[in-house]
Amino acid sequence: MIATNRERPRVLLYEGVSSKQIDAQLRRPLVRTLLDRGYTVTRITESSTFGNLGHTELIVLGVFDQLPSLESESKALTIHTRDVQNDTLESLLEYIDGIAQGVSEARPHWKPWFPVIDYDRCTNCMQCLSFCLFDVYGVNQANQITVQNQTNCKTDCPACSRVCPEVAILFPKYKAGPINGDEINQDDLRREAMKVDISALLGGDIYSMLKDRSMKAKSRFSKERDDDRALKERQRCMDKLKTNVEGLDIPAEVLSSLPSLDQIQAKAQQAKEKAEQALAQQAASRQQSDTTHPSATPSN
Amino acid sequence: MSDQRPILYCRCAYAKVVPEDVKDQVLDRLVDSGHPFESVSDLCEMSARKDPGLLPLSKQKGLRIVACYPRAVKWLFSAAGAPIDGASIQDGEIEILNMRVDSSEAICSKLGIADGQTQQASTAEGT
The missing domain is CATH 3.40.50 (Rossmann fold)
Structure with a gap:
C-alpha cells in the first residue's frame, strides 16, 4: 500500500x-x-x-x-x-x-483510477452523468459537468469515456489511446461519431442483459462449483457486451457487482433528471446572458 | 552541466503503464546528473486528492514535467485546481515529456542530462 x-x-x-x-x-x-x-x-x-x-x-x-x-x-x-x-x-x-x-494517517487502499475531463473538448452534453451508475459525475455551481466522487469509480472501467461523443474523458492509467490521454486521431473521431444510444442502454437493454447473464453465471457456478464453466460464462458475457456496445471494456468485477435491474432503472432515472436539470439551467443562464448582454450589432 | 529549468518527475507508482525500464533509467540519470529536481510518487493520486502541493509546482517558470501524455498531465493539474497555462505548453515555456512513448535516451537528451551532457558522472561519489 x-x-x-x-x-x-x-x-x-x-x-x-x-x-x-x-x-x-x-x-x-x-x-x-x-x-x-x-x-x-x-x-x-x-x-x-x-x-x-x-x-x-x-x-x-x-x-x-x-x-x-x-x-x-x-x-x-x-x-x-x-x-x-x-x-x-x-x-x-x-x-x-x-x-x-x-x-501518516492510515487510508484505504485505492488505485487512483478516475475520469479526468478534457474541457478543451467537453461540450457539457451530460451523457457521462446520465450514463454512470455510480455517481462519479455531478455538476458544479456553473452547471458544468465535473468529477465529484472519484473514489466511486470502478477500477479499470473506462465505459463512460467510450460513450463520450467528444472523446473528452481520460483515464490516465488506461492502457490505450485516446482514453489514456494520447492525441486523438481521425479514426477515433469517426468511431465516436457513431454515438452510443444512452437512452437505449439505460432503458435496460444492455444492463438487464448483463445482469441476467451475470445471475445465470452465478447460479450455474453455485450449483455446479465448476470454476471453468463460470469463467467461460463470464467470458461469453464480456464477448456479448463487446459485440453490443462496441467494446465498452467494462471489467468482469464491475459486471458482477451491478445492482438489481430495478435499482439500475431508478438510478438511471435520477441521473437523467439531474442531467436534464443541469442542461435546463445552462440554457436559462445562456438566455439570461443574451438578454443582459445582447450581441453587438455591427455599425458602419 | 544541463540548464537549470526546474524538473518534476512522476514515478507513476500506482500502475504499470509506464515502462519500468524507461522510468528507472530516466530517474537514475536525473539522480546522477547533479541537477535539482522535484519527484512525486504519482501525479494521478495527487490530482485525485486535490493536493495543494500541485499549485506551486504548476506555477514554476520553465517547468519540465517528466510523466505521461501531455493531455493527461494538463488535465490532471486542472482537476486538482492547479491549472497549467495552455499557452505555456503551446509555446514550450512548460514542457511535458512522455515516458509512455519516448525512450529514456530521448527524454534525457531533452532534459540535458544524457551521457555527455552533464559534467557530473554517475559515479560522483563524495566529491
Missing part, C-alpha cells in the same frame, strides 16, 4: 553549500524506493531552493561539512536533519519510515 504524498514527510536530498554529494550507490536505490513508497523527493543544489508543497515534516539528508540552516515559510513544518555518510539503504529507510509512521 502507498500512502498519499502529503501524509508522508517530504524527503530533501541536500547537496548544497557546505555539503558533499551523497554516494551514488546509495542515492539511486534510495530515491527509487522512496518514490515507490509514496514519498515526495526533492534534490537541491547550490543553485536551487525548495518551495513549500504543504508538508508538515521535512527530512533533510546529506553529507554535511556543516549542518545546513534551512528556513521554512511554514511554521507548521518540522525539519529532521541527518548526515547519511555512515548509513546504508536499510538504515535510512528505517529512519525515514519511522518518522513517517508518526505522522
